[in-house]
Structures are given as structure tokens and as C-alpha cells.
Amino acid sequence: MNAARKPQSRSAKPAKSATGTVALLVATRKGAFIYRSDKARRAWRVAGPMFFGHIVHHLVLDPRPGPKGGRTMLAAASTGHLGPTMFRSTDLGRSWKEAAKPPAFPKAREGQRARAVHHNFWITPGHASEPGTWYVGTSPQGLFRSTDDGVTWTSVAGFNDHPMYEKWTGGEQDGTPSGPMLHSINVDPRDPRHLYLGMSSGGVFESLDAGASWRPLNQGMLADFLPEKYPEYGHDSHCLRQHPAAPDVLYQQTHCGLYRLDRPGTVWQRIGDNLPKSVGDVGFPVVLHPRDAGTAWVFPMDGSTVWPRTSPGGKPAAYATRNGGRTWKRQDAGLPKSQGWFTVKRQAMSTDAHDPVGVYFGTTGGEIWASRDEGAKWSCIVRHLPEIYAVEAVELPR
Amino acid sequence: MKVFIPTPLRSYTGGRSDVEAAGTTLAEVMADLDRRYPGIRFRMVDEQDAIRRHIRVWVNKDEARRLDVPVKESDEVIIFQALSGG
Numbered sequence: 001m002n003a004a005r006k007p008q009s010r011s012a013k014p015a016k017s018a019t020g021t022v023a024l025l026v027a028t029r030k031g032a033f034i035y036r037s038d039k040a041r042r043a044w045r046v047a048g049p050m051f052f053g054h055i056v057h058h059l060v061l062d063p064r065p066g067p068k069g070g071r072t073m074l075a076a077a078s079t080g081h082l083g084p085t086m087f088r089s090t091d092l093g094r095s096w097k098e099a100a101k102p103p104a105f106p107k108a109r110e111g112q113r114a115r116a117v118h119h120n121f122w123i124t125p126g127h128a129s130e131p132g133t134w135y136v137g138t139s140p141q142g143l144f145r146s147t148d149d150g151v152t153w154t155s156v157a158g159f160n161d162h163p164m165y166e167k168w169t170g171g172e173q174d175g176t177p178s179g180p181m182l183h184s185i186n187v188d189p190r191d192p193r194h195l196y197l198g199m200s201s202g203g204v205f206e207s208l209d210a211g212a213s214w215r216p217l218n219q220g221m222l223a224d225f226l227p228e229k230y231p232e233y234g235h236d237s238h239c240l241r242q243h244p245a246a247p248d249v250l251y252q253q254t255h256c257g258l259y260r261l262d263r264p265g266t267v268w269q270r271i272g273d274n275l276p277k278s279v280g281d282v283g284f285p286v287v288l289h290p291r292d293a294g295t296a297w298v299f300p301m302d303g304s305t306v307w308p309r310t311s312p313g314g315k316p317a318a319y320a321t322r323n324g325g326r327t328w329k330r331q332d333a334g335l336p337k338s339q340g341w342f343t344v345k346r347q348a349m350s351t352d353a354h355d356p357v358g359v360y361f362g363t364t365g366g367e368i369w370a371s372r373d374e375g376a377k378w379s380c381i382v383r384h385l386p387e388i389y390a391v392e393a394v395e396l397p398r
Numbered sequence: 399m400k401v402f403i404p405t406p407l408r409s410y411t412g413g414r415s416d417v418e419a420a421g422t423t424l425a426e427v428m429a430d431l432d433r434r435y436p437g438i439r440f441r442m443v444d445e446q447d448a449i450r451r452h453i454r455v456w457v458n459k460d461e462a463r464r465l466d467v468p469v470k471e472s473d474e475v476i477i478f479q480a481l482s483g484g
Binding site: 080100104106113117 | 406407436437440441442443444445446447448450452453480
């Protein structure tokens, strides 16, 4: 079941390549850091730690300019002891203010499971036409929206109170070791009402009405940990990306393989079968070229036996496709040739918008690796950080 | 009444370890704390009104596991974080 053609799709606004300073927004188990590059993306200057000692799952800069030209940055934070919250900055991380009303589930009705947000996991800015709108995905699985630029958050009832919620999301035992989570919220750049999300566990779901109603979108996807191998829902989606310039093209890394879906089709095609069998197609992240819908990068991990989730054979490498997943090229120049037991989490790989594209990933061992030439050569630009949860490459305002 | 605030929550109280709050139940004390120090309650108590797993609350020498515990003005409420983490 291999996809055989390069994606051709109805496009959104064409993206221009960036030329300015890149910043890496880095979320770790012990705080957040921002690394700013020079224009050549060779030298990096650090700011941080911010939220020192806090568990920061995601740090995201709004691509939309605010009313005064500034851009809001949101951070999803908690600690080992305190409840989860959100912080917002309007000065690129120099100062932060806590959300007045962080994401929280509604009070449980009689007989209903009492849900409490354990941590805010994934942050997605809303559509370009809806300034101030943001989405957050949580653990356990919940979808929350802010329409006041992250100050207050409300439960998206169409998902969180859906009659199928319990069946779609499964129980606590169905989630990851860090808890079941809702992630990969994608807003269609052509239509603010068209949303996708992924869940571990649960799979992929789609809404055409701004979250009021949802349907599973999992046909063709393997769930080899369930009695029914191709169920309607219950999959373990790791990372789902909608191409920004060709929004009908979706790439997805799951617990069981690597997939692509070309809408309006509804059947996922397993493009991971085209990776070397000795490497396999299990991993956490998948990241996309900002302008070419046929180009994507993954970072395979060992999903054999007891699931080490480290680079297969201790030989870390990214794999890149230039043709929508038909063929893949190993990219390991500059990476350790042996004894490199990297784990790269689902939010910890990112691309910038330069030409050639910069590709970045952070490891659970606290290193950040960067490539200024689309993965052809890697160099370690940061060492000795805490466990890295997320790396977001963004272009800073001039 | 006097309320002891642990270090992780002192960013809300301007660094103070001992603060005042009023109420006839622990729930009212928590609500009053949140009026005085906005946001502090949700870090200790979840949206289902349960004291969070790693937060410990004592009223004098008795540990309180629920918010409906009655309190009086002469009581002391002591909030700690549990020994956990790494």
C-alpha cells in the first residue's frame, strides 16, 4: 500500500522563504530557553532559562502580528506538584503573565467521569483571520480554545462533551507513559472552521464546523496493539502535520507506521513501508518543508521488543523524502556513527522557512542538532540542557 | 486565619510564607486566597474541587483531604508540597 505519486494539491497562500533571524523556542522538563541565530544561522545566543524548574511542554510564538505589531508567545507549564497553567508574553519572552483562566474541564455531572487537566501539552495558533484565537490540547485528552489571545480558555464542548468521547479516547491505560494526550491541532489555512487533531490514544479526528462536531479519520491506519487491526478509532497517533502551502496533504507518524493522506481522500497510505526495513517506520515527529508538499523529514526510533524508542542500532539519522514518501534518503552526516541513543519527542523537531530550509531537533539527552542545508549535514549547537520536549523554529520580527 | 504558603506558590504571594485568609470551610479559605492572590487556587485544587495529588493541606495538626473541612478563625492552615519529583 505505497503512495506512488508526489502530492499535487489545492494550495493556500504561497509561502515566501525567510531571510531573517531564526529563534528556536525550546521547552524542557526543567524550563524554557530561546536560542536566537545570526542571519547565517551559524551562531546562537541563549535567553533563559525561563520558568526554571517548571515542566514546560510547549512554547509557541504567534505567527500573526497583534494590533500593536507585537506577537504573543504562549507557554504550557506545570510543576511536579502544582496544577497546570498557561503563561503569555507580548515581548518575545522577556516578561510573562499567567493566564487568568487556564484550560480546565467542566465540572462533572452526576455519573460522569471527573476529568481534570493534568498538563497542557500542545499549543496551536488559530487561523490568520482570527487574531487572538488559540487552541490547546491536554492530557488527558481535551481541546480548549481561547479567543482573547490566551488570557482565558474555554472547553471545546463539541469534542470534550461529545457522546463518543469515552469511546474515542479510551481509558488511562490506553495513553502514553506520560498520560493520554490530545496533540497535533491543525487549522486549515483556507478555512478557520476546518480542524484536525491527533490523539494518543484515539487517532485522528476532523471537524468542519470550528469544533462543534467531529468525525474519526483513520481509515487504512494500522493499530497492531488492538484486536481489530484497522479500527475506526483508537489508534496511537504520534504527530500529524497539515502542509501549510498544500493543505490537502497530511503526513502522520503513528505508533505503528508513517502515513500520508491526500484529501479529499479518506484512506491513509503507508509511506513508511518505503523506509529501510532495518530502520522501520516508527518514530515520534514528522516535519514538513514550508513550501514543497513533497518534502518531509522523520526521525525513526526503535520500536522493537520492549520499545527502547531510541535511534535504531544506536546510529541516529533523519530520513527525508522529496517525493511525498515514495523514496527516503538517510541523513546522518555529522551525527554520531555509533553509540548514539537519541530519543526525539513528537514536538522536538522543526523546520524554519529559509532557503535552504533549516531543520532542527532536540533530544531527551538535552542536545539540539541543526542543519542549515535541509538535513545534508548536522551539527550540535546546544548541549547539557534538561530533557527536551519541544523545539519550534520561528522567524523573529525585524 | 493564618495560612502557610510553600515555596512553589510564593510567586503568587509576593514571596510571603505566611498570609491571612478567611472562611468557615477550607473551600472558603481557598476561594478567599484566590481573591487575594489570583490563580493560586487552581495550582492546588483541580476543576473537580479535589486537592491535587502532590499538595498536602493541614488544619492545625490534622491533614485535610477534602475542601468541606470546617475551619475557624483561630485555626492555622498549612499547605505543603508532597515529597515527590526528580
